[in-house]
Amino acid sequence: MVCRLRKSLYGLCQEPRCWFSKLSTSLKRYGFLQSYSDYSHFTLQTGSIQLIVLVYDDDLIISGNDSSTIATFKSYLSDCFHMKDLGVLKYFLGIEVARSPEGIFLCQRKYTLDIIAEPGLLGARPASTPIEQNHTLAKFESSILSDPEMYRRLMGRLIYLSFTRPDLAYAVHILSQFMQQPRQDHWEAALRTVRYLKGCPGQGILFSSDCDLHITDWCDSDWVSCPLTRRSISGWLV
Structure with missing residues (x-):
């Protein structure tokens, strides 16, 4: 007797790959573009509306500049998967997120x-x-x-x-x-x-929240101070 596995089962070594393949296919079908530098990062640009999705395992962070578009996208995900909306982001992978009129604090x-x-x-x-x-x-x-x-x-x-x-x-x-x-x-x-x-x-x-998006940088080289590589150490700040 031989059994042929027609779909991946939870806990098998190929399960994460099959899950991410299904998820990424669903996101691309909706119109998202996958980043080549970070394959867990997806973006959707429609005119002035932008959606960004960040994936870690089976957890998703959804952000954007239009609440109604985000709600529509969540409804689409609910049709594709059994998902649970945890609400406003407060904690993710050890990073605590706090919001105030001054901005977002991590x-x-x-x-x-x-x-x-x-x-x-x-x-x-x-x-x-x-x-x-x-x-x-x-x-x-x-x-x-x-x-x-x-x-x-x-x-x-x-x-x-x-x-x-x-x-x-x-x-x-x-x-x-x-x-x-x-x-x-x-x-x-x-x-x-x-x-x-x-x-x-x-x-x-x-x-x-009132960032002017101007980049400020500086450089201060200490001239071959590393005793191992004899390289200079410089710094920059944004």
């Missing part, structure tokens, strides 16, 4: 507190900066960590936290260079970054 406060609690630093004294000034982490030769996975796990979480915390960009950039063979000094420097988070766990990004 932060990862709960995620930050989880990062602080994991190494047991909830009662530690906060650090004033995420990394020491004029550090020499690349030259440290302390003992190699017996369990490098804890360092890599912490750095992975800090990298994700950087989405709403641009003030961590430089520290994470430096510390992530040592994930292959982290040493005790690197671990201590990473814990300093965690102690810095304790002083401002709810800090995030505000997308102002």
Whole structure:
């Protein structure tokens, strides 16, 4: 006896691919265009009306500039799938969303507190900066960590936290260079970054409602200061 599987079953390895294929086909049939740089990003432009859909597994974020068009699109999705409307976006993948007349505020406060609690630093004294000034982490030769996975796990979480915390960009950039063979000094420097988070766990990004859409940037090169690559480190801000 041979059984032929005519459709994917939940839990099989091919289920996510089949689900996303069906979802993307339904969105394209409605008129959405799939981004080539991010395949989970879909956009629909009809005159001055724009819809944007972001997909993660079976969760969707729907945004746009016309409420009636969004309602019509939700009705279309309800006809295609068994779906549940969770209302206005408040929490997604660890990112908390708050709205006010000033704009939209994004932060990862709960995620930050989880990062602080994991190494047991909830009662530690906060650090004033995420990394020491004029550090020499690349030259440290302390003992190699017996369990490098804890360092890599912490750095992975800090990298994700950087989405709403641009003030961590430089520290994470430096510390992530040592994930292959982290040493005790690197671990201590990473814990300093965690102690810095304790002083401002709810800090995030505000997308102002009266933004003028002008880009402001600056560059400050420190001229071949990296002892490993002899490259300059420059910064820019938008």
